[in-house]
Amino acid sequence: MDSIVPCFDLNLYTEPNSSSTDIPKKITPKMEPIDEHTPFLTPTDHKIPSVPPPSELDVSSEFNRISELFRTTFAQRLQKNGEVAMLPDVDPNLGAIVPYNNPEAQVANAVILPRVGRKHDQRSSELVRVTDLRPEDYRCFRGRIRRTRLLFDSLRAFLVAQIEKGRNSLTPQRRLRVDLKVAQLMKKQGLWLYREKRIVGGIPGVSIGDVFFFRMELCVVGLHGQAQAGIDYVPASQSSNGEPVATSIVVSGGYEDDEDAGDVIIYTGHGGQDKHSRQVVHQKLECGNLALERSMHYGIEVRVVRGLKYEGTTHGKVYVYDGLYRVTDTWFDVGKSGFGVYKFKLVRLENQGRMGSVVLKFAESLRTLQLDALPKGYVSLDLSSKKENVPVFLFNEIDEDHEPLYYEYLTSTRFPLHVYDHGAKGIGCDCVGGCSDICSCANKNGGEFAYDLNGILVRGKSLIFECGPHCQCPPTCRNRVSQKGLRHRLEVFRSRETGWGARSLDLIQAGSFICEFTGIVLTHEQAQIFTMNGDSLVYPSRFPDRWAEWGDLSLIFSDYVRPVYPSIPPLDFAMDVSRMRNVACYMSHSSCPNVMVQLVLFDHKNISFPHLMLFAMENIPPMRELSLDYGMADEWTGKLSICN
Template structure:
C-alpha cells in the first residue's frame, strides 16, 4: 500500500497535541501576508535552444548562500539611470538578511546545525490518519488547500495503476468539459445570443470541477512526485495543473506553503514553472538558475529590487531543509489549444541561493536547481527530440529506420517503421489498408445513405446533425465532444464541403506516426506529434467478414480482429455524471451487436500494431458516413488524453466472446 509520510520540519518534533495547539494558535492569530506572485509571462518558443550555462565561482563554493563578497555592481556607463548607492545598499541589506534569516527560530528549536540537505525528519503518519488523495464533496464551497506537508512513498504496481487511473479520469472530465463549454458558447453565438467575449473553457471547466470537489490532492500538500502523474505528462492549460494538484497557483510561478500555514512558521516551496519569463533565468536542462519573483512591471521588465519574502523565502527554506521541488516547463507550441504547453520534467533540489544584480541593474534572487538522479528523461527534451525527428530523422537516429512510409503515400502523413532491436521487418510484408473494406451487400441492405443539403456549410438544423440527436459530434477544432454508441458524419451524398465540421474521421490521419519494435510489447505505435485529448488518430482497418466467414478463417489460423470485444471506452469520454446529477449515458442511436470480424492477415494499417492496456490512452468510436447499415460501422480511434510524442498508444481490446475466441493478431 502507498503510505503518506509527514514532513515535520522540527528535528525533535513535539507531541501531537503541542503541534495541533500551535497550528490552531497560528491560524487564529496570523494573517497570510499579501504576496506579489511571480506572474507567468509569455513562454519561450520550443525551438529556441537554452542559453549556455555560465561558469560561476559561486557554484564551487560549498556554502555560497551567505556569501560575504557581493557581486560587482554594473558598469555605470551601461546603466546610467541606476542609482549605484541604492543598489549596493539593497544588495548589502539582503545579504545581511540572508546571513541572519531565522537565526532566532533556529536557536529556539535547536536546529541551527540542521544543514544536511537530506535531513528531513520524516515521521510516519498513523494508519488511521491517512487520507485518500481523491476527495469528492457534494458541497458547493470547497475547503482551502491543506497545510499538511506529506510525501507519498512505497507505491506498489497496483497503487501506481490506481492513482494513474484517478488522474486520467480527472483529466478526461476536465478536457471533455472544456470542449463542451466552448461548443455551447459557439452554439449561442450562432443564434446571436452571446455578445460578450468568448468563453474561456479552461477557466470554466476548472471552476465547475472545483465547485464539485473534483480537484485532486487538496486534502494533503504533497512534496515531491504526485501519484499518478508521470514525468513527460503534457498539459495545455495552467488551470489543469491546479486541477490535478501539480501546481496550485493559477498565475504565480512558485507554489508554496506560506509561513502562516506551516507548523513551524516557515514557508516551503513545492513546485515551480520554468518558462524563461525573467531575463535572468538560465535553463540548461538538468541545471536551472531560476530567478525569484517580484519587481516586474506589467511589461515583464525588472523595475525594482526583489525582496526575501513569499516564494523567494519559500525557495530559500526548501533549500535549507533539502526539500525537492517539482519542475514544470512551459513552451510556446504550435497547434496547442492555448498556444502553450506545460511539461512535467521531474524533481529538482535547490542547492544554492544568492542575491545578485540582474541584467536590468536591479537586485534579484537567484536559485540554482539541479535535477535529481535516476529519473525518466525530461518531457521537454522529448518534445524537442521529436520535433527534430519529424524533419531530420536520419540525423537524429541514423540507425534503426526500415521505412519512412509503410503506407506508400496512401496516408496524408507518413508512417515510419523503426526497429533497432532485431531484424524483424514484418509490417513491410502487408498491404497497407487506409479504410475498411466492407462486403458489397453492406451498401444495399442498410438503405440508401441520405445526405444533407447544407451549403456552403452545415448548421445545427443539418440532417446529419439530427441523426446524431440534434448536435454535432465534434467541436470547431475537430475534437470529439462526447463519446456515443454511434456517430453519423456527413458523407458522399452531402452537399457540404470537405472541411465541414461534421467530417473528421473520414479525412484520414493528420499526425506522423511510427510503428516500432519494442522488447515489452513486440510491435507498438507512437506518434511523432503531440496529440490533444479528443483528437482523431486513425481508423482501425481490415477486411470485414461475416460470422460464417470468420469461423472458416479461424480454422485456417488467420489473424482476425473482433470489434464486439473492444471495451466501451467511448462512454468514458464526455462522461459528466460527476458534474451534472441528471447526466445520462448516451444511448442514441442504438446499435445492434457487432456480429462481424475483420481480417488483417494480408491487409492492415498502423492501428493493428497498437498494444493492449487496461488503462488505455486511445478509444474506439463507431462512425458511419459512406453507408447507412448500422450493423457495419467504421472503427475510428480517438485520443482519451493528451499523448506526448514518442509515448506508446494503447487500446482496450476487451475480453473474448463465446464464438470468436481470443484475439489473435501480430502482437
C-alpha cells in the same frame, strides 16, 4: 515547527530509471504497456491481480491500509534507532511520524489518496510525502489522475461546443477562458485532487513527461497549485513558525535572467516586474523567494514543470512535468535590467525518467531533419507508401525483424458489397454552402454536431454520423473529421521487452482523432471458417464502451444522461488483419488506455457495419505508446496474434 509534521528521510521515494528492463513481455493480445515511470515494478509485481476501478474502491479502507503499512514498517525502523516516537494521540489515518527531539526534519512521510466528491475552499498546509507504493497502488493513483484529466478535457470540449452554438448560459461571453470555467466547476464539486494534504515530491499518478495544455489543469491535479505564480509554496501565514516551504515551480521563460540547461536550472525569483514582464524594481526575499530558500535549507525537493512554446495548441504553449529537483544554491545578483534579483540553482535528482521537454524537442526536430540525417534504427520512412496524409515510420534498432513491411497497408476498412445495398437515397445532407444545426446529418446525431470547430470530439456516442460522399457539403465541413485520415505522424516501433508497438511523433490533444482500425470485414459465417483455418481475427464487439467515458459529465451536472441514441444492434462481424492492416493493429492492450474506439458511419447507412475510429482519451505526449482496451485478454488468446 509544530505545524509541519516532520520526517526522518526525504530521499525514501525516487522514480526508477526509465531504462529498467523489468517489464513483462506482451502476450496475445499485447498486454498493457507499463508506464516507464511506474515505481518499484518487477516482473513478479505485474502478476498481482488488478485492483477495482477507482469508482469501486473503498477509499477509506485503502487509505487506512497504506497508512498502517507505513506505521508498522518505516516508523518501527526509526523507533529502533531512537530517532522518533509514535505518539498515541496521533490520528491513525494520518500515518505520519511525529518528532521526538528532531527539529531539523520538516516533512511527514505518509501515503494519501485523493478524496473525490468533497469541497475544499482552502488547501491544507500540512506537508506529507508519498512512499512505499505497491504496483497496484500506483495503478490506482494513475487511474484517478487519468479520470480527472479526462473529465477536465471532455468538460472543456462540451463548453466550447456550447459557446460555438451561441446558447450557453454558463459562459455568456465568447472570449471567456473556458479552462478557467472548467476548473471552477470541478472545484465547486470537490473534484480537485490532493487538497487534504500538501504533497512534497512526486504527485502519485502523475508521470514524468505528462503534458498539460492548460495551466489550470496543473492546479486541478495538484501538480502546481498557483494559477499564475511560478512558485507554489505553503505561505508563512499558514505555518506556526512563520517560515514558508516551496513544493513546485513552473519554468516558462518569463524572467530574462533564467538559465535552463535541462538538468541544471538557474531560476530567477518572483517579483519586481511590470505588466510587460520587464524587471523594474529590486526583488525581495519574501513569499515564494523565501520559500525556495527555506526548501534549500531543509533539503526539500521541488517539482519542476516547464512551459514550452508549441505550435497547434489553443494558446501556443504546453506544460510538461519534468520531475524532481533540489535547490543547491541561492544568491542575490544584479539582473540584465539593472535591478537586483534572487537566483536559485536547481539540480535534477538522479534515477528519474527522461525529461518530457527533451522528448518534445526531439520529436519536433524530426520534422526538419533530412532523410539521411534521421537517427539510426528507422527501417522505413512510410509504411503506408504515401497512402496516408502523413508518413507512418517503422523503427527498429533491436534486431533485423522487419515484419510490418510484409503487410499491405490498408487506410480504410473494406466492407462486403451487400453493406452498401441499402441505397444512397436519404443518406446525405443538402447543405451546399456548409452544414448548420439543421443539417440532416446533425439530426441523426441528436440535433448536434459530434465535433467542435477544431475537430475535437464533444462527447462519445454509441454511433456518430458524419457527412459523406452522398452529402452536398464541401470537403471542409466540420462534420468530416475521422474520414480524412491521419493528421499526426505515427510510428510502429520494436522494443526488446514488449515486441511491436505504436506511438506518435506528435503531441496529440485529448479528444482528437488518431486513425481508423482497419481490416477486411467478414460475416459471422466467414469468420467461423477463417477461425478453423487458424487465421487471426479482430472482433469489434469485444471492444468495451470506452466512448461513454468521454463526455460523461454526471459528476458536474446532476441531470446528465448518457447518450443512448441511436440504438444499434450488437456488432456481429469480424475483421481479418492477417494480410492487410494499418498502424492501429500494433496498439497494445491496456485496462487504462489512452485511445478509445468510437463507431462512425459516413459512406453507407448500414448501422450493423460501422467504421472503428480511434480517438485520444488524454493528452498523449510524443514517443508514448498508444494503447487500447481490447476487452478480456483471455478471450483473445490464440485469436489476435497480430502484435507479436
